[in-house]
Amino acid sequence: MDLVPGVLRGETVPIARLLSCAEAADDASRPALARIFEHTGKAHVVGITGVPGSGKSTLTAVLAEEFANSGRKVGIIAVDPSSPFxxxxxxxxxxxxxxxxxxxxxxxxxxxTRGAMGGLSRGCLDAVDILDAAGFDIILIETVGVGQDEIEIVQAAHTVIVASAPGLGDEIQAIKAGILEIADIHIVTKCDRSDSNRTILELKGMLKMGDLTKFVEGWEPKVIGTSSLRREGFEELAATIDRHRSYLETSGEIVKRRRKISETRMLKIAESLVRKRFYEERLGSISELCGQMERKKIAPDAAARQLLARINGE
Amino acid sequence: MKNAAAPIRVMMTKLGLDGHDRGVKIVARVLRDAGIDVIYAGLHRSPEEVVTAAIQEDVDVLGVSLLSGAHMPLFGRVLDLLKERNALHITVVGGGLMPDEDVAKLKEMGVADIMRQDSTPEQIVATIRRVVAERSDA
Structure with missing residues (x-):
């Protein structure tokens, strides 16, 4: 059954079924996804990331409601981890x-996640396309709970939100490199808690330091306190996302972000194709080189180069 | 629609006024350990909520746990809604405490299988795999 026309009309069942095809990443669905791709580029993609338990899912839901109540169509892709076993x-x-x-x-x-590093599977990026083509105005990607440097969401979203919860660390956590640097908008969740002001101040302090060195130009990351429980701060958050979107468009930054997204997607797929080819066709080479490594005959770096050379040589 | 690369998708949920969720959580964990993607939709759900979610998630199997005794009307409503919304590609499986004669009736109504309190983890996994395989053959 051809699902594409139904998706373009925004019908739930075809959208849901094509999402399954994208997730399976089977060859049969490639032509359909290619047709879908032609109809993409209208939606604003917002990535929401943060440590486990920081309140991402709950805030994603309240934010979606805020947008939906203003008449916009919101697609949510909520990612959780696959078992490594x-x-x-x-x-x-x-x-x-x-x-x-x-x-x-x-x-x-x-x-x-299907074991994808950084928590974004290939299917997730195809899913964004499908929701975009189906007419969703805003697409919220809620990542898996991340650690300190899983920043892949930056290469998939137009606006990146990092959620921090009060009580998870001091100002040294806030000046460390990594995830906190990628945010266009910082959210401090659970602002119904009394220690939330301190977290807001620490984040603002961190951003101020970035200012002093003048490394940051254009958009200054914002810090917004929200309480999903009391539904506070979400009007401001939605308005800030819209402002960031207009900033991207008027400053031309959107062109750079789109380029980054294209590059990530292409490389990600190429990577998975190479990996698949290795496993399907080169298991012999892999096990032979592993054997040599275990006998200390060859170093890991040299083994990897030999493996690649063997593929190129054929 | 299923290929080897795609894990089976199962939604697990509880309908109506029934807060006993130990069983449904254990079943979710058993299925996860068998390599299945389990969407846990929570408890106290209405048939409308469950069917809407199952369609959006495009699950292969909708697993409903019921220990309240209200299985006849609630399963009936779920099956009606799936039909109404053109989503009969989703297979419904039930779990919980139910009398033999109700199990027979539910199967007639279109519930693919019912797993009761004496089901072992192996049986649960095997049943899910079987109903998905039967569906793909059809």
Whole structure:
């Protein structure tokens, strides 16, 4: 069955079914995804990341409601980890989103990481295309709970939000390199808690230092306190996302971000194709070189170069 | 639609006024360990919420746990909604405490299988794999 026309009309069942094809990344679905790709480029893609338990899912739901209430269509891709052992997963972001699950302007899809580093699977980026082509104005990607330097979301989203929760660290955490540097907008969640002001001050302090050195030009990252429980701060957050979007467009920054996204996607797919080829066709070479490494006959770097040379030589 | 690269997708949920979720969580964990993607949709859900979520998630199997005794009307409503929304490609499987005669009736109504309290983890995984395989053959 051709799912593309239904997707372009914004119909739920074809959208959901094509998302499954994208997730499976099977060859049969490639022509459909290529047709979908021609219709993309209208949606604003917002990445929401942060450590586990920082409140990403809950805030994603309240933010989606804020946008949906202003008449915009919101697609949510909620990513949770796959088991490194069985490959299975428990995708539980949806239970934090029960309040918006029935909103006709909101579509929620849960996805597993499938072992992708940085928490973004290839299927996730194809899923953004499908929701974009289906007419969703805003697409929220909620990443897996990340550590300190899984920053891949930057290469997939137009606006990056980093959620920090109060009580998880001091100002030394805030000046470390890594995830905090990638945010266009910082959110301090759980602002119904009394220690949240300190977290807001520490983040603002960190950003101020960035200012002093004048490394940051153009958009200054914002810090916004939210309480999903009391639904506070979300009007400001939605308005700030819109302002960031207009900043990207008027400053020309959007062109750079789009280029980065294209590059990431292409390289990611190339990477997975190479990996697949290695495993399907070169298992012999791999095990032979591993054997040599274990006998200390060859160093890992030299082994990797030999493996690549063997592929190129054929 | 299924290929080897795509894990089976199962949504696990509880319908109505029934807060006993130990069982559904254990089943979710068992399926995860068998390499299945489990979307846990929580408890106290209405049939409308569950069907909307199952369609958006395009699950292969909608697994509903019920220990409240209200299985006949609730499963009936779920099956009606799936039909109404053109989503009969989703297979419904039930779990919980139910009398034999109700199990027979539910199967007639279109529930693919019912797993009761004496089901072992192996049986649960095997049942899920079987109903998905039967669906793909059809």
């Amino acid at each position: 069985s490959g299975g997963s428990i995708l539980g972001d949806r239970i934090r989103m029960a309040d918006i699950a029935m909103n006709p302007n909101v579509f929620i899809r849960s996805m597993a």
